[in-house]
Amino acid sequence: MIAIKSIDKPILIASGFIVVVLAIGSTINTSFISPTYLLQQLQVAAFLGIIASGMMLVILLGQIDLSLPWTVTTGAMMATAVARLGPWGEALAIPAGMLCGLAIGIVNGFGYAWLRIPSMIFTLGTNAVLQGLMVLYTGGFAPQTQATPLMQFIAVQKSVLGVPNALYIWIVVTVVLALMLRTTPFGRYVFAIGNRESAAYLSGVRTRSVIVGCFAVNGVTAALGGVMLTGYSTKAYQGMGDAYLLPAIAAIVLGGTSILGGKGQYIGTVIGVILIVLLQSMLSVMQMPEAGRQIIYGVVIVVMLLVYGRGAKVHS
Amino acid sequence: MKARDARLRLAQNTGPLLALGVFVAMFGLFLYEHPRQISVNVLTTASNKAVVLALVAMAQTVPVLTRGLDLSVGSVMTMATCISSVLVNGSPGHIAFGVVVVLLAGLAAGAVNGAIVVIGRIQPIIATLATGAVYFGIALLLRPSPGGDVSEGLSNALTYATFGIPTTFLLLVGVLVFLWLPFRRSIVGRGCYAAGSAEGAAYMSGVAVGRSKIVAYMFAGLLSALAGLLLSLVALSGEASAPQGGAYTLNSIAAVVVGGSSLFGGSGGMVGSVIGAFVLRTIGDLLFVFDAPPLWQPLFEGVILLGAVSLGASRVLRIKNRLELFT
Numbered sequence: 001m002i003a004i005k006s007i008d009k010p011i012l013i014a015s016g017f018i019v020v021v022l023a024i025g026s027t028i029n030t031s032f033i034s035p036t037y038l039l040q041q042l043q044v045a046a047f048l049g050i051i052a053s054g055m056m057l058v059i060l061l062g063q064i065d066l067s068l069p070w071t072v073t074t075g076a077m078m079a080t081a082v083a084r085l086g087p088w089g090e091a092l093a094i095p096a097g098m099l100c101g102l103a104i105g106i107v108n109g110f111g112y113a114w115l116r117i118p119s120m121i122f123t124l125g126t127n128a129v130l131q132g133l134m135v136l137y138t139g140g141f142a143p144q145t146q147a148t149p150l151m152q153f154i155a156v157q158k159s160v161l162g163v164p165n166a167l168y169i170w171i172v173v174t175v176v177l178a179l180m181l182r183t184t185p186f187g188r189y190v191f192a193i194g195n196r197e198s199a200a201y202l203s204g205v206r207t208r209s210v211i212v213g214c215f216a217v218n219g220v221t222a223a224l225g226g227v228m229l230t231g232y233s234t235k236a237y238q239g240m241g242d243a244y245l246l247p248a249i250a251a252i253v254l255g256g257t258s259i260l261g262g263k264g265q266y267i268g269t270v271i272g273v274i275l276i277v278l279l280q281s282m283l284s285v286m287q288m289p290e291a292g293r294q295i296i297y298g299v300v301i302v303v304m305l306l307v308y309g310r311g312a313k314v315h316s
Numbered sequence: 317m318k319a320r321d322a323r324l325r326l327a328q329n330t331g332p333l334l335a336l337g338v339f340v341a342m343f344g345l346f347l348y349e350h351p352r353q354i355s356v357n358v359l360t361t362a363s364n365k366a367v368v369l370a371l372v373a374m375a376q377t378v379p380v381l382t383r384g385l386d387l388s389v390g391s392v393m394t395m396a397t398c399i400s401s402v403l404v405n406g407s408p409g410h411i412a413f414g415v416v417v418v419l420l421a422g423l424a425a426g427a428v429n430g431a432i433v434v435i436g437r438i439q440p441i442i443a444t445l446a447t448g449a450v451y452f453g454i455a456l457l458l459r460p461s462p463g464g465d466v467s468e469g470l471s472n473a474l475t476y477a478t479f480g481i482p483t484t485f486l487l488l489v490g491v492l493v494f495l496w497l498p499f500r501r502s503i504v505g506r507g508c509y510a511a512g513s514a515e516g517a518a519y520m521s522g523v524a525v526g527r528s529k530i531v532a533y534m535f536a537g538l539l540s541a542l543a544g545l546l547l548s549l550v551a552l553s554g555e556a557s558a559p560q561g562g563a564y565t566l567n568s569i570a571a572v573v574v575g576g577s578s579l580f581g582g583s584g585g586m587v588g589s590v591i592g593a594f595v596l597r598t599i600g601d602l603l604f605v606f607d608a609p610p611l612w613q614p615l616f617e618g619v620i621l622l623g624a625v626s627l628g629a630s631r632v633l634r635i636k637n638r639l640e641l642f643t
Binding site for chain 1 (some may be wrong): 437449451614616617
C-alpha cells in the first residue's frame with residue numbers, strides 16, 4: 001500500500017494544481033470554468049494528450065524521442081499526400097499517415113535497441129533526416145496539403161452529447177494504453193526494462209522487441225496527433241509539430257513519470273496534459289505577453305517538481 | 317613507461333582524434349573545391365560561422381561530463397544576444413560594462429541551473445528544459461522584436477583577422493587554453509569527471525560532488541553567454557528566436573557526441589566538442605561548394621548528421637560482453 005501511495009502523490013498534487021489554475025482563471029473571467037470553455041480546452045488537450053501518450057512509453061523505458069516534431073509533421077503531410085490520390089486515397093489517408101509514423105518509430109527503436117546508440121542522439125538525427133525529406137517533398141513551399149473531411153470530422157466536429165470527437169479518440173487511446181501498461185505482459189516488460197534492462201534481459205524478456213514496440217507506438221500516436229492537428233487547422237504545414245515536443249515531455253514528467261524510466265502511471269500523463277493546457281489557456285486569458293508566459297511556464301514546472309519530483313540523495 | 321603512457325593517451329583520445337581526421341578531410345575538400353582563392357577572408361568567414369556553435373558545444377560539454385545535460389544553452393545564448401543588443405553600444409566604458417553584464421547574466425543563469433539540479437535534486441534534462449523557457453522569456457522581454465544596436469567597433473575588432481588568423485578562432489583557442497585546461501586540472505574539474513563516471517564512489521571518496529556540478533552548469537552558462545555575445549557581434553543585432561535557440565541546443569549535443577564525449581558522463585573534453593562543432597558546420601559548406609541542389613541540402617545534412625552521431629555514439633562497436641549492451 002505504501003508503494004501505491006508514493007506513486008499517487010504526484011498525481012494528487014498535480015490535480016490540486018489544476019484546481020488552483022481553475023480557481024485563478026475563474027477570478028479573471030468567470031466563463032473560464034463554464035462547461036463550453038472547459039470542453040474546448042479538453043479538445044485542445046486531446047492533441048497534446050495523444051502525442052504525449054506514446055512518448056510516455058518511451059520515457060518509461062528511460063529513453064526519449066526527439067524526433068517527435070517531425071514525426072508529427074511527416075505523418076500529417078504523408079496523410080494529406082495520400083488523400084490527393086483519389087477517393088480511395090482519401091479513405092486510406094489516416095491509416096497511411098499512421099503507417100508512416102509506425103515506420104519512423106521502428107527505425108528509431110532499431111537504432112536504440114540494436115545499434116545501441118543513445119536514443120536522444122539517434123532520434124536527434126532521424127528528426128533532421130525527416131525534416132530533410134519533408135523539405136524535399138514539399139519543394140520548399142507548401143503544396144496541396146488540405147485536410148480531408150474525415151480528418152476535420154475527427155478533430156473539430158462534435159457527435160454524441162456535444163463532446164468533440166477528438167476527445168473520444170483521446171479517451172480510446174488512453175484506455176487502450178492504460179490497460180496495456182497495467183494488464184499485459186508487454187506493459188510489465190516496459191516497466192522492467194525502465195528499471196534495469198539487463199535484469200529484464202536475463203529474466204528472458206525479449207527486451208529489444210519491447211523497445212522497438214514502444215518506439216513504434218510512439219510513432220503511431222505522434223502521426224495520429226499530426227493527422228488530427230491537420231484536421232484542426234485544415235492543412236498540414238512544416239513546423240506544425242515543433243510546439244509539441246517540450247510540452248509533451250513536461251506533461252509526462254509533471255504527471256509523476258520518472259524521466260529516468262521505470263516509474264509512472266498513465267493517468268498521471270493525462271492529468272499533466274490537462275494541467276499544461278489549462279495553464280497555457282489561463283495565461284492567455286490573462287492576456288499575458290509571450291515573454292511573461294514563457295517565464296511563468298518555466299517557473300511553474302520547476303516549482304511543481306521541487307514539490308514532488310525530487311530525486312534521491314546519492315550517498316554511496 | 318613513456319611508450320605505455322603515450323598509448324594510454326592515444327586510447328583515451330580516439331574519439332577527438334577520429335573527429336579531427338574527419339574534419340581535416342572535410343575542410344581540405346572544402347578548400348580544394350572552393351571557387352575563390354583561399355584567403356584569410358574565406359577562413360575568417362568559416363571561423364565566424366563555426367565559433368558560435370563551437371562555444372555552445374563547449375558549454376554543453378561540462379554538464380555532459382558530470383552525466384547531466386543542459387537543454388538551456390540555446391536559451392541562455394539567445395538571452396545573452398538580446399542583452400548585448402541592448403547594452404553593448406555607446407562609449408568604450410559603456411561597451412565594457414555591457415560585456416560584463418552579458419557574461420554575468422550567463423554565469424547567473426548557469427548558477428540557477430546548477431542549484432536546481434544539485435540542491436533541488438531535479439533531473440537536469442527536465443530542470444534545464446524549464447529554466448530554458450524562463451531564459452527565453454527574459455530574452456523576449458528585452459527584445460520583443462528583432463533589432464537593437466551592437467557596437468560596430470567591437471564587432472570589427474572581433475570578427476576579422478589578427479596577424480592573418482581569424483580573431484574568433486584565436487578567442488576560441490584562448491578559452492581552451494586559459495579556461496578549459498586549468499579547469500580540467502583543478503580539483504573542481506576533476507570532480508566533474510569523477511561525478512560523471514561514478515557519483516556514489518566520488519562522494520564516498522570525499523569529492524565535493526555538489527560543488528563540482530554547480531560549477532559545471534555555471535561554466536556552461538558563461539560559455540553560452542559568450543557565444544551569444546559573439547552571435548550579436550556577427551549579426552549586429554539581437555533576436556529572440558526560439559527555433560534558432562533550439563537548433564543550437566540540439567546541435568551542441570550532436571557536436572559533443574561527434575567530438576567523442578560520452579553522454580553517460582566521465583569521459584571526453586572540450587577540444588573534441590570544438591572539433592565536433594567544426595565538423596557539423598563544414599557539412600553545409602561542403603554541400604555548398606559541391607553545388608548540391610538546394611532542395612536536397614537539408615536531407616543531405618540530416619543523413620550526414622545521423623551518420624556522424626551514430627558513429628560517435630555507437631556502443632555496439634566497442635563492447636566486449638553481450639550483457640554490457642543492456643546497462
